[in-house]
């Protein structure tokens with residue numbers, strides 16, 4: 001089974017969160033469901049169409065956002081942080097274009113790399129080529145601060161680049177729309193070291209190591225029992241589980257649900273009907289990405305645009 005560079009980063013942090021796939025095929029593009037994905041589509045169009053070489057790269061990057069939204073028929077007003085992300089594309093576009101031009105003459109986006117012997121693969125946001133090496137650039141749109149995980153992902157990209165080109169990249173760069181460019185220091189020894197750790201971890205049982213930062217962006221979170229056992233002791237959790245004991249509809253079409261947790265009755269308010277689904281009294285439910293306030297035993301929770309739920 002194949003392991004992606006992204007999952008390799010997860011594997012070293014929490015093995016249970018890493019996904020293996022039977023074929024290293026790129027995931028087919030589908031309508032973007034969040035601002036981060038749409039921003040990646042915009043950067044892809046901007047790089048592949050050569051607009052990064054234009055006189056007004058920030059403006060052209062923002063234009064790519066608009067044209068990608070139109071191409072996919074996306075109402076960006078429904079995407080969380082879309083206004084801010086579109087604005088950041090404009091303000092960071094010149095910086096990203098200057099970075100690409102400082103490394104090489106040609107750039108490609110969504111570049112698939114693979115190593116069939118090690119069963120590793122990756123899809124790099126941007127690869128800039130020059131005669132000696134080039135740069136690998138990973139675009140970040142959110143607040144994911146798992147730097148060790150990101151470093152592992154970039155080192156695996158560097159290995160895949162070396163495997164396919166027989167050259168080491170000159171630079172590994174995380175380009176955050178929030179914070180700008182951050183260069184990752186690395187050596188060939190670092191690449192080989194991380195490969196050994198990844199291949200050793202693949203042979204180990206898939207243990208779970210919950211922690212607030214790592215679990216926050218994990219797709220398995222709603223169904224991961226170790227996460228729920230650990231989260232009850234976290235200082236500032238963003239999730240709650242319990243038995244539905246009351247449901248109320250608000251005038252705004254949002255709903256409030258009271259859950260009986262293991263220690264108290266707590267309300268979760270501001271829930272959209274898509275999150276509530278077919279929940280009814282007596283169901284055991286989990287909510288993630290909810291904002292809590294108050295003392296642990298008297299907490300009130302407010303749904304965010306990212307809130308997800310599952311009946312268990």
Ligand code: SF4
Pocket residue numbers: 014015016017208209210211214215218219220221222224226227
């Ligand atoms: S939710 Fe947390 S503990 Fe569970 S698999 Fe994901 S990262 Fe690991």
